Amino acid sequence: MNRTRAFVGLDALRKLVSDSMAIDMGSAVTIISVRGRGVVVDEPSVIAVNKITGEVVAVGREARQMQGREARDVIVIAPLVDGVVADFERTQAMLDRFVRNARSGISHFSRRAVMSVLSGVTQVEQRALLSAAEHAHIGRVYMVEEGLAAAIGAGVSPSDERASAVVDIGGSTTNVAVVANGSIVHANAERVGSSDIDAAIMDRLRRYRGLTIGIPTAERLKMELGSAVPPDDPAQSITIKGRDVQTGSPGAIEVTAEEVYGSTQAVMRKVADAVRETLADLPAEVAADLHDRGIILTGGGSLLKGLEEYLGTETRLSVRVADEPRFATVRGLMQLFDEPLLLRRVTRNEPPPLIDAEARAFEN
């Protein structure tokens, strides 16, 4: 075989391989970014499967749209709960589909991916995430603590020796991380997040207004009327629809900002408690840095109106929301590819030897 042919063969092979991927698979949202192409997947972490055949019917937004209106044999599941794999098979199937959607054209293998995990996950939970990624044909998977990725993505330099605090408010977890020198000094995740507000809104409307609503409707109320501080215009309202609790028939009611605020408060108080508790009893030097620098917020939950002001009052620290806070973690993960030494140092998992050797075959 002549050299040219061998070369062409290798080139064709490379076309089948998408390069570096950053994956932030949260319990509410999965975001995947590909080097050179930016964010290519930003979808709800849900999957629709056929109950009888087990076949995957849809994932992400398409599956979310089916939620609450599923065909008889179809169920829509959020397979990750509290940032942890609750349903292994479905998590695997979901990630597989998302990764496939992230790849361009004909490629069906990715050389490497960095993926975030919550600080508190056990080896078993981490292993479950890892095998889900391997199943999706990714050569080498690096697992990195979410707090560190969020901090880097929020603009904290890994070489900064002074401490910074990042609070990531996701769908079901609030992760508080204190980082310095590109390492986590202290981190704590509490199982409270922005979806708890949706649940509180649904509960309140069912009890006091006699209307059962779906999750997407509750989320819409939170985004449009929700606030962490008393609303400027408490009477501002929107009309929402659902099922009347008494008659079972379709119904519609007007919901005000004040009612939504009533549901938001208790959840936000828990978030504030989690932040306060994690930031209490830090070493004096770290506390001093945080006093100067305050807190950075990331995650979708940080987009709630008035949150900076509320947490500022509660913690007596300055609070600011990172740029595009929903993408902070994935951005931080992606930046790690530019700093191979740092990536190596912060990776939590040892490379599986066989897979690593396979992946090397694709490296230049």
Ligand SMILES: Nc1ncnc2c1ncn2[C@@H]1O[C@H](COP(=O)(O)OP(=O)(O)OP(=O)(O)O)[C@@H](O)[C@H]1O
């Ligand atoms: N504009 C907004 N206002 C209020 N809440 C919002 C807004 N946009 C998104 N959210 C909420 O942010 C949450 C999702 O945030 P994020 O994508 O950070 O979660 P996640 O990473 O999947 O969850 P977790 O980290 O708990 O696993 C959802 O509950 C969503 O309703």
Ligand SMILES: [Mg+2]
């Ligand atoms: Mg998250």
